[in-house]
Amino acid sequence: MVRGIRGATTVDRNDAKEIREATQELLRSIMSENLLCTDDLVSAIFTVTPDLNADFPASSAREIGWQLVPLLCSTEIPVPGALPHCIRVLLHVNTARNQTEIRHMFLRDAVILRKDLLDADP
Template identity: 65%
Template sequence: MVRGIRGAITVDENTVEQIEKATQEMLELIIKENALALEDISSALFTVTPDLNAAFPAAGARAIGWSTVPLMCCTEIPVQGALPYCIRVLLQVNTDKTQQEIHHVYLRDAVQLRQDLSC
């Protein structure tokens, strides 16, 4: 079965280092919280808010070994008042877990996005 796992994290600055490190932190925690192997991940869709353009989150994923996972990056809709400096991910994973057993990961200021889903 394929399930979706959501994650989001914020950064303080629009830099390559912060975007890549935050992406890696978020992905590593999603893997840990859901007891996943890299082979379980079908694909990942990353979005960033329009104020983040120094790097692709996919580059951070590739740097930690996600070289065979299909990855795509997009820009979020620029809704006025939306949380700034935010990286989001939707992972599609192969798992036997139920929706209720999935752990979504929201870190730093992104916790406010979905407090009902956060670990």
């Protein structure tokens, strides 16, 4: 079964090193919390807010071994008042887990985006 897993994080500023570190922290958290390995990954779509352009989140994924995973980066819609400096990901994974067992990860300031997902019991 293919499932989607959402995640997001933030950085303090538009800095390539910060973007890499935050993206890798997010991806490792998602993988760990959902008991996944790289072979389980189908694809990933990354988005960043318009104020982040110092690096591609997909490059960060490649650095942690995702060389064969199809990756795509895009810019979020610039909605007024939206959370700034935000990196989001939608992972498509092969898993036997049902929808309620999926653990979505929202780190740093991104915890405000989907409190409903974080407060749900797995």
